[in-house]
Amino acid sequence: MNRRCAVGLCAAALISAVAFPDGSIAQGRSLRDQLVGTWIYVSSTGTREDGSAVERPKLQGAVTYTADSRFHFITVRSDAPKYASGDSARPSPDEAMAIASGVVAYTGTYTVDESAKTIHVNIETSSFPNLVGTPNQRRIVRSITDEELKFTNPRTPAGITLELVFKRAK
Template sequence: MRVLLCALIAIASFAGEGFAQTMTLKDQLIGTWIYVSSTAKRDDGTPVPRPSLQGAVTYTADGRFHFITTSTNAPKYASSDSAKPSPEEAMAVASQSIAYTGTYTVDEGTKTIHVNIETSTFPNLVGAPNQRRIVSAISADEMKFTNPRTPAGVTLEIVWKRAK
């Protein structure tokens, strides 16, 4: 009986490992990921300074996503009314924040997430063609992807950790 139990546990463990290895990229993406860090480079490889950011991206099983990053140093508004920042306060927040949402598909062969941005705090992204994120690494707890061409003309690499 003990041998049979050990054999069943071994088979279950092996089957579980095989299952994890056969998960699709889309299956692995589903959930919320918390921003860890990012680097930006120009086409010639020159690094571009990045602000200190916080944020998250969520991918749903039905093909929707939500993305937001904002400065960790965003100033508090002098007014308690979020609709009445001073011009300086509004510019400080808007210039270091971005949020967008829409639908996504995954090309498993190229490990590419294709996003269709429907709404954004940066209106130029809405409907912009060829919005893609190339996943360079993904595990149960960490994901790294590259946005190969941002509107600012830089390549952006972002590291995420899975929300717990």
């Protein structure tokens, strides 16, 4: 390899290291642009203020962020019982309780604080009425790639910190 080629390769490597310090070309896209789309629930862990773990149910669900600043979030227990009657309007009291306590769904608007890597959600509708009208709930983005989103809900109404993992819907 001649000297000119070696110097050129070194210069290219140096420019790449400065332009893309974490090796990610997607870094040039804003967090907001990277969020837009539908993300499928993978897993979550819960922690109490004292650091103890909170057992999490088996869930399935998704979160969608739209380009016009709307979002939709839903998780449903994957082990929820089927209604014996087969009629969604006529569950038994136990079936209704199992379903109601196993669904979390809410929608509203969102904004993104790019520098703090934070999503602020304003909940307009929810399966848990206590959330309706709660402005500026924070979701701290821990990491985001084209395929995976990880964020923290630092304080649920029950006082639990949730770490959630999603994969991008295909």
